[in-house]
Amino acid sequence: MVCEGGNSVTLRHVNDVIDVDLSVRLAGIVLSNPVVVASGTFGFGAEYEPYVDVSKLGAIVTKGLTLRPRDGNPPPRVWETPSGMLNCIGLQNPGLDGYLRDHLPALRSYGIPVIANIAGDTVEEYAKLASELERHGGADALEINISCPNVKRGGLAFGVDASSAAAVVAAVKDATSLPVIAKLSPNVTDVVHIAAACKEAGADALSLINTLLGMAIDVDRKRPALGNLFGGLSGPAVRPVAVRMVWQVYEAVDLPLIGMGGITKGRDAVEFILAGARAVAVGTGNFVDPACTLRVIDEIRDYMIRNGFRTVSEMVGLAHRRE
Ligand SMILES: Cc1cc2nc3c(=O)[nH]c(=O)nc-3n(C[C@H](O)[C@H](O)[C@H](O)COP(=O)(O)O)c2cc1C
Secondary structure, three states: OOOHHHOHHHHHHHHHHOOOEOOEEEOOEEEOOOEEEOOOOOOOOHHHOOOOOHHHOOEEEOOOEOOOOEOOOOOOOEEEEOOEEEEOOOOOEOHHHHHHHHHHHHHHHOOOOEEEEEOOOOHHHHHHHHHHHHHOOOOOEEEEEOOOEOHHHOOOEHHHOHHHHHHHHHHHHHHOOOOEEEEOOOOOOOHHHHHHHHHHOOOOEEEEOOOEEEEOEEOOOOEEOOOOOEEEEEOHHHHHHHHHHHHHHHHHOOOOEEEEOOOOOHHHHHHHHHHOOOEEEEOOHHHHOOOHHHHHHHHHHHHHHHHOOOEOOOOOOHHHOOO
C-alpha cells in the first residue's frame, strides 16, 4: 500500500471498511482490474515471469501478430528520447502458426483474458488472421493495429484514413465473433472522425493511442538514429497527447476505451480513467520497471480508497462532469 503523508494507519483502517472493486467489463470480457499491458512491450508474457505475477494483470495484450512470421526492421530499432523512446521494431513476430504452437499454451496458463493484437498489409490478411485465431482458440478478443501500411492503397496507414480504418474493422467483424477493439493512431488531424468510423463499422471498443511518428539523428554517427529512419514515440512524453485524444473520443463516441501513452504510475492511469478510459495499458513503463503494472494496480486501488470510490466505473469520464 502507498502511504502518503504518514497516514498509513488511517489508510489501512479505511481499507478495511471500503470494499474496492477493481473489475471492469470491456467489450464483453471481464477484467479483474483495469490494467493491461500495451502490445509490443510485454512480448507474450514469458519474458516477464521472473519479475511479474502475470496472472494479476487485467489482461495480456500480445505483441503484434501477422499471418506469416516477420523479421522486423533493420537495427538500430530503439532510441531513447527525453521522457520517452522511439522504436521501429517493424512487427517482428512468429506469425500465426508460431504463436499458436510456441506461445499460446503459456499465455493460457495465466488464466487471464488474452487480447491478440493483429496486423496485416491488406484487409484480407486481417480478416484471415482474425478467423484463424478464433478457430484455434487463440484469443478472447482482438485488438486491431490499424497503424500498418495498406499496401493496396499506396502504403498509407489504415488508421489515418476513416474509410480504410472502417474497412478493416468491418472485415474483421465479419470474419469473427470475437470482440473487436480498434487501436487508433495519433498521427491524424481528427482522431474523433476515425473513432466514429470504427464504431460505425462495428468496433466493440477502442484503444488509444498508438505511437506518434518521430525521428532522431545520431549526431555522433551523423546519420538517422533508427534503421528505418522514422519510429514511433512512446513513454511519458506522449501522455498529454494521449489524454487529450481519450478525452475527445469519450465526448463524441459511445464505446468503451482503453487509454495508453506514458503510464508509469497509478495517478497516470487515473488521469486516463477520469478522462474517459475504462481500462488502461502500460507500455514503455514495462521497460523501465518490469513490475510497473502491478504497482499501477496497487496505486489505483489506493487512490480509490483515498477518494471514496468503490468501483472503477464511478471514475470513468468523471472529469467531464459539468459543475
Ligand atoms: C517497442 C514497442 C513495440 C510496440 N509494438 C506494438 C505492436 O506490435 N502493436 C501495437 O498495436 N502497438 C505497439 N506498440 C505501441 C504500444 O502498444 C502503445 O500503444 C504505445 O507505446 C503507447 O504507450 P506507452 O507510452 O505506455 O508505451 C509498441 C510500442 C513499443 C514501445
